[in-house]
Amino acid sequence: MSLILPTSPPESGRVARWLASTDHKAIGILYVLTGMVFMLLGGLEALAMRAQLARPNATLITAQTYNEVFTLHGTTMIFFVVMPMLLGFSNYLVPLQIGARDMAFPRLNAFGLWLTVMGGLLLYASVLVGPADAGWFSYAPLSEKPYAMGEGTDFWIAALLFAGFGTTLTAINVIVTAIRYRAPGMGLWQMPMFAWMAFVNAFIITFALPCLSAALLMLEVDRRLGGHFFSHGGSALLWQHYFWLFGHPEVYIMILPAWGIISEVIPVFSRKPIFGYEFVAGSSVAIALLSFAVYAHHMFVVGLGRPVNLAFAASTMLIAIPTGVKVANWVATLWKGSIRFELPMLYALAFIVQFTFGGVTGVSFAVLPIDWQVTDSYYVVAHMHYVLMGGTIFALLSGLHYYFPKVTGRHLTRSLGMWSFWLVTLGFNGVFLVQHALGLMGMPRRVYTYPDLPGWGLLNVLSTLSAGLLGVGMTMILWNILRSLRVGEVAGANPWNAWTLEWWCASPPPPGNFTDLPPIRSRRPLWDLAHPEDTDADRPRRHDQTHGHIRPEEREHHQ
Amino acid sequence: MNAVPTLDPASSLAWPLTRLMWIVFALGGAVFVAVATFTAYYAWRYRHRGARGEPPQIFGNAREEVLWMVGAAALLAGLFALAWWTMNRVDPAPPAGRTPDVIVTGHQWYWEAAYPAAGGRGAVRVANEVHIPAGQRLLVELRSADVIHDLWLPRLGRKMDAVPGQSNWLWLEADRPGRYGGTCAEFCGAQHAWMRLDVVADAPEAFGAWLAAQARSAAPPSVAAAQAGAALFAREGCGTCHALRGVGARGGPGPDLTHFASRQIIAGGVLTNTPANLRTWLRAPQAVKPGTRMPTYPLTDADLGHLGAYLGGLK
Ligand code: HEM
Ligand SMILES: [Cu+2]
Numbered sequence: 001m002s003l004i005l006p007t008s009p010p011e012s013g014r015v016a017r018w019l020a021s022t023d024h025k026a027i028g029i030l031y032v033l034t035g036m037v038f039m040l041l042g043g044l045e046a047l048a049m050r051a052q053l054a055r056p057n058a059t060l061i062t063a064q065t066y067n068e069v070f071t072l073h074g075t076t077m078i079f080f081v082v083m084p085m086l087l088g089f090s091n092y093l094v095p096l097q098i099g100a101r102d103m104a105f106p107r108l109n110a111f112g113l114w115l116t117v118m119g120g121l122l123l124y125a126s127v128l129v130g131p132a133d134a135g136w137f138s139y140a141p142l143s144e145k146p147y148a149m150g151e152g153t154d155f156w157i158a159a160l161l162f163a164g165f166g167t168t169l170t171a172i173n174v175i176v177t178a179i180r181y182r183a184p185g186m187g188l189w190q191m192p193m194f195a196w197m198a199f200v201n202a203f204i205i206t207f208a209l210p211c212l213s214a215a216l217l218m219l220e221v222d223r224r225l226g227g228h229f230f231s232h233g234g235s236a237l238l239w240q241h242y243f244w245l246f247g248h249p250e251v252y253i254m255i256l257p258a259w260g261i262i263s264e265v266i267p268v269f270s271r272k273p274i275f276g277y278e279f280v281a282g283s284s285v286a287i288a289l290l291s292f293a294v295y296a297h298h299m300f301v302v303g304l305g306r307p308v309n310l311a312f313a314a315s316t317m318l319i320a321i322p323t324g325v326k327v328a329n330w331v332a333t334l335w336k337g338s339i340r341f342e343l344p345m346l347y348a349l350a351f352i353v354q355f356t357f358g359g360v361t362g363v364s365f366a367v368l369p370i371d372w373q374v375t376d377s378y379y380v381v382a383h384m385h386y387v388l389m390g391g392t393i394f395a396l397l398s399g400l401h402y403y404f405p406k407v408t409g410r411h412l413t414r415s416l417g418m419w420s421f422w423l424v425t426l427g428f429n430g431v432f433l434v435q436h437a438l439g440l441m442g443m444p445r446r447v448y449t450y451p452d453l454p455g456w457g458l459l460n461v462l463s464t465l466s467a468g469l470l471g472v473g474m475t476m477i478l479w480n481i482l483r484s485l486r487v488g489e490v491a492g493a494n495p496w497n498a499w500t501l502e503w504w505c506a507s508p509p510p511p512g513n514f515t516d517l518p519p520i521r522s523r524r525p526l527w528d529l530a531h532p533e534d535t536d537a538d539r540p541r542r543h544d545q546t547h548g549h550i551r552p553e554e555r556e557h558h559q
Numbered sequence: 560m561n562a563v564p565t566l567d568p569a570s571s572l573a574w575p576l577t578r579l580m581w582i583v584f585a586l587g588g589a590v591f592v593a594v595a596t597f598t599a600y601y602a603w604r605y606r607h608r609g610a611r612g613e614p615p616q617i618f619g620n621a622r623e624e625v626l627w628m629v630g631a632a633a634l635l636a637g638l639f640a641l642a643w644w645t646m647n648r649v650d651p652a653p654p655a656g657r658t659p660d661v662i663v664t665g666h667q668w669y670w671e672a673a674y675p676a677a678g679g680r681g682a683v684r685v686a687n688e689v690h691i692p693a694g695q696r697l698l699v700e701l702r703s704a705d706v707i708h709d710l711w712l713p714r715l716g717r718k719m720d721a722v723p724g725q726s727n728w729l730w731l732e733a734d735r736p737g738r739y740g741g742t743c744a745e746f747c748g749a750q751h752a753w754m755r756l757d758v759v760a761d762a763p764e765a766f767g768a769w770l771a772a773q774a775r776s777a778a779p780p781s782v783a784a785a786q787a788g789a790a791l792f793a794r795e796g797c798g799t800c801h802a803l804r805g806v807g808a809r810g811g812p813g814p815d816l817t818h819f820a821s822r823q824i825i826a827g828g829v830l831t832n833t834p835a836n837l838r839t840w841l842r843a844p845q846a847v848k849p850g851t852r853m854p855t856y857p858l859t860d861a862d863l864g865h866l867g868a869y870l871g872g873l874k
Contacts, residue, residue: 062849063749063750063752063849063850064749064849064850067746067748067749067751133748133749134746135746139706139707139745139746141705141706141707141723142706142707142746142747142748147705147706147748231723233724235724236706236707236722236723236724236725237722237725270605270614271607271613271614272613272614272615272616272617273616273617273618274619275617275618275619275620276618276619276620276621276624277618277619278619279619279624301709301717301718301719301720302707302720302722302727303719303720303722303725303727303728306646306652309646310643310646313639313642314639317635317636317638317639318635320631320635321628321631321632321635324627324628324631325624325627325628325631327594328624328627329619329624331594331597331598331601332619332623334597334598334601334602334605335601335605335617336605336614336615336617337601337605337614338605338606338607338610338613338614339601339602339605339606339607340607341602341606349598349602352594352598353594353595353598353599356590356591356594356595357591360587360588360590360591361587363583363587363635363638364580364583364584364587366635366638366642367579367583367638367639367641367642368642368643368646369575369576369579369642369645369646369649369650369717370576370579370580370583370642372576372649372650372716372717372718372719373565373576373580373713373716373717373718374565375718375744376709376711376718376744376745376746377711377744437563440563440565440566441562441563441564441565442564442565442711442713442740442742444711444742444743444744444751445744445746446746446751447751447752448751448752449752450752451755451828453562453740454561454562455562536616539616539618
């Protein structure tokens with residue numbers, strides 16, 4: 001492959017250069033590769049669970065193993081797949097999008113990455129002593145000494161502490177970079193959508209992850225030093241308060257950069273600017289603030305008082321508004337565009353539909369009594385996978401196909417990509433759509449098996465078979481990546497005809513990224529360059545009633 | 560709707576909830592269909608068909624943004640009001656000072672119901688089954704003996720956590736006599752999957768008779784095999800974990816066995832209560848339900864026969 005790596009001491013070998021690199025692009029790539037390796041593991045764990053659940057009363061794997069596997073799966077996917085991948089995109093793209101040479105603190109950046117990798121290794125080292133089995137949420141007192149005697153939980157705690165510190169450091173790095181290193185002429189409010197959302201996201205990380213770290217330390221004090229925070233006279237619910245004060249912002253941490261990717265892809269493949277930049281960007285701020293104010297909607301059945309429940313139901317309703325604003329603006333961006341059905345766009349369109357479905361079921365939980373009925377059932381499993389897999393992972397796949405040419409200089413193969421897209425989409429919906437029904441049929445989540453009640457066996461086997469399709473599709477994507485690195489069509493600097501700075505430099509970007517920058521007078525410097533007679537900066541009054549100033553020949557445009 | 564218990568309510572505490580679900584599914588479904596349709600329609604209608612140049616560059620429209628925000632806010636405010644109203648219907652606040660009719664306790668991994676009104680607090684303890692009189696609203700106090708559990712009876716209404724060190728409250732009612740299945744919904748360790756239970760709604764007179772029968776101590780065994788079983792029960796120390804009123808067994812952590820034969824499921828629903836299944840269970844509980852707190856005893860076939868005869872007679 002033809003990746004160019006700067007800041008490399010000439011005497012060291014290729015691997016050593018990668019490992020020692022402090023270049024934001026190398027670190028970004030390593031973050032994504034880390035995510036991919038763990039995704040392989042998390043995916044295999046998912047398939048193991050689906051195999052066990054294919055039939056009622058199955059005994060393919062034991063209860064204990066199943067519980068360890070779903071704990072590993074959840075922890076892996078959240079902390080070692082989704083977060084590293086999103087941070088990888090942030091690392092790679094934020095400096096490029098704002099016209100900077102690197103992140104503000106390159107060595108801190110490398111440190112953050114390796115802390116995360118260390119966390120992942122610790123998590124899997126725990127397999128040697130018997131991994132944690134209390135779930136990714138690790139509710140006390142199940143995670144306390146009398147119920148989780150082994151060292152697996154201690155490894156789990158250590159793993160998340162390492163990864164959490166690494167993530168927090170990287171977030172601070174993103175904040176400083178975005179504030180201090182924007183190219184001359186680019187205001188905060190002019191940053192490309194992805195950089196903007198990564199920036200806002202970094203604030204959520206900075207405030208949310210320390211809640212988790214603190215709670216983890218308290219749990220470890222309970223377990224090893226005889227503390228009484230969450231059991232033995234302490235409060236089991238205290239853990240949930242701390243955990244979800246981190247855990248809810250966490251779900252937005254896992255979606256904001258994904259929204260950023262979608263907000264890049266949809267405009268470029270509709271050949272229009274994003275509809276309502278100010279609203280898409282501003283709603284992210286509203287979400288960042290509100291995300292800390294909704295956490296107890298994960299605790300509607302623990303026996304909180306009526307006023308507390310109502311307050312959190314109201315804030316949850318509220319957060320659906322800025323979320324809806326984003327969806328509306330993506331759809332409006334398609335309107336009167338010139339849609340190109342390239343692979344990134346297909347994933348983005350699937351994202352809109354699937355994410356909206358997950359949002360709708362999310363709102364159904366916010367209608368509090370419905371949560372009383374369906375929480376902790378497969379309905380919740382379906383909801384969270386629609387937003388996290390149908391949402392975030394699809395956005396990441398969209399971003400992968402979109403930025404692959406930038407990162408490697410070559411395109412992913414389209415025919416193979418089409419096959420994988422349809423397999424993944426079909427597989428994903430097949431796995432999780434039926435799970436809504438299973439939840440309504442009374443199937444609780446986190447069970448290693450289930451009785452043969454009417455319909456349960458059928459829907460579960462459908463889900464399992466679809467998981468096979470999904471697995472094949474994902475493997476084909478992996479194959480496409482490996483193949484296209486060698487034989488992919490050569491891309492050039494700006495293969496998609498996009499408008500933001502990362503497409504100005506060569507593909508792959510050289511060390512230092514930019515030798516020169518175009519004048520930056522609007523949010524789309526490359527558009528301005530291509531249309532000097534009609535720059536964004538010169539279009540008057542973006543939000544007037546006729547949807548902005550439209551040139552007469554644009555009105556005439558026929559698809 | 561028979562296979563979908565959440566949409567097949569059997570309690571006045573559940574049907575407002577089901578109705579709310581239908582309303583929200585309909586409204587949510589409409590929103591989803593609208594978004595999906597616009598997405599698909601625009602994508603198709605405005606697909607690139609070879610025209611050169613760029614389409615109109617539209618940057619947004621503040622009025623439209625405000626419009627859909629207000630629309631969403633109105634819809635959500637309506638849902639919030641509906642939610643609040645339904646909460647009061649399906650989960651009314653218990654009157655102050657009201658004592659519970661049933662105390663349900665979650666254990667790793669079975670449910671236990673105690674009836675404080677019958678023969679003193681906790682005298683009548685039943686595992687895996689909760690009997691209630693049909694058509695009456697009982698107040699349940701929910702507790703946990705170890706970790707967090709969650710009582711979920713989809714046809715009867717809301718679920719509620721059992722939290723160690725805390726009492727939660729829940730109304731329980733079934734409109735008509737019948738068996739209503741349920742389960743633990745909060746992950747609670749190795750055998751969370753086999754922590755199921757049945758609520759049995761009896762006609763009120765039948766419920767009275769049932770409670771009176773449960774309040775009696777176990778009858779002494781009459782046949783020889785059962786007597787041998789009783790001796791074995793004492794010798795093996797089963798009573799350190801299991802209470803069995805009438806023979807002085809007061810054990811706490813395991814299910815009360817006083818009227819074991821009157822119940823239909825064993826060990827959180829992993830087996831139905833038949834003589835053959837009981838034998839399977841006694842021979843190797845750790846094989847049937849790995850991780851269960853009940854140890855496996857080295858029992859001979861004869862022992863199993865005797866214990867079966869004894870326990871099977873505890874009507
Ligand atoms: C319209 C937006 C959304 C609303 C109103 C919403 C609402 C909710 C509610 C109330 C719950 C708690 C359900 C329960 O446990 O009983 C929940 C669970 C969850 N949500 Fe969402 N949600 C939304 C979007 C998202 C997004 C964007 C993500 C992440 C990308 C997400 C990820 C999750 C996850 C992971 C859980 C389950 C956590 C667990 O119990 O392990 N949700 N959601
Ligand atoms: Cu439980």
